[in-house]
Amino acid sequence: MESDTIIDHGEPVRQFSVLLPNRAGALAAMVKLLRSQAIEVIGLSVQDSRDATVARIVVSDPEATEHLFIEKGIPHTTCELVVVAMREAGPGLLQCLDSLMIAETNIDFAYALLPCPEGQSMLAMHVEDYEFAVAILHQSGFRLMYQEDLSR
Template sequence: MSIGDDAGTAFQTMRGRDFPALRQFTVFLENRVGQLLEVVKRFEGTGIRICALSISDAAECAFVRFLVSDADRGREILERSGLAIIETDLVGVELPAGPQPLLRVCTALLQAELNITQAYPLIVRPNGKPAVAIMVENTEFAMQTLIEKGFTIITEGDLEDDPTREG
């Protein structure tokens, strides 16, 4: 018997499937035709889908930011492909009903003095409702603020494929 066997210690990390932040991957690509396709094709046949996408173009390269339905396996695929990636946490928030839902989200974050540095819509619609991914200076405080204001936070588990869910 090795040390630690049957010790009753759970070896789960905070970054498990229930961690409320969404993990964004930023990939740096040469600014030439077909590079995005090559990245997207890496997920073909894996059962992982791209749930959100943002592209920032520069003269020499492009920064592709995306969320996938399984962040752990997605990171493995990207790392095995040899791509330079950066992983960051984003807040996923469901947009409430009403005429200006994004205004309500921005106002809540402003009242907490939180600056939004990136934002883009999710391609998938968790819970059948529109949602956005937002990068802020303090992810945990932003999530706490939004929850206290009555917003629904989107977690990594909400991005998983579920054949019974519509959207």
């Protein structure tokens, strides 16, 4: 599939990966810092290790988060996520995964986000080819969410 055939529906959802010290309260301190700037965490995945924790977060205002992290010297990386809204978590999840499997595209990692304003479940996925996965899921009838859909 050619990338010029893909219709752009919005800004991709940006995920921040932040390295936190593995100590009590580190994650809470980061969330408090974000909330002090009226930024809400709407998705979270934490991978713990002995010395450090990698927190993957999706926020309501990625631009303000980027500026805040730079201003405070908080090391981070960003990546684009495909986010799918589902009416039914069980059947919807399997159909989504099957669509990507049939298209032979890989999911690097995935996690659930807090429900969208309409109450639907949302699945955030980092995939090997963002544009290809968006096209496949769109053609398969899935409702894709973009950053403007998540900013509250």
